[in-house]
Amino acid sequence: MTTDCTTKPLLFSSLKRQNIQADSQGGKLTSDGGALLLRETDRSLGLIDALNGCIPDPRHPFFVVHSQRTLLAQ
Secondary structure (H helix, E strand, O other): OOOOOOOOOEEOOOEOOEOOEEOOOOOOOOOOHHHHHHHHHHHHHOHHHHHHHHOOOOOOHHHOOOOHHHHHHO
């Protein structure tokens, strides 16, 4: 069985005057790229903190080992 791969670049919305695109041409690859992108986006926008503020944590603090924020970040 073969996989049908696309060679067309994936275009994103531009950032000011910068064009942003992704392609699958290879080169140096890492499986951690998506996690790094999400981490930097969260650091920039504060998404995890905003989500944490919206969701009540019903757990009893005495029994909590990991904070809700840590669990959301995972």
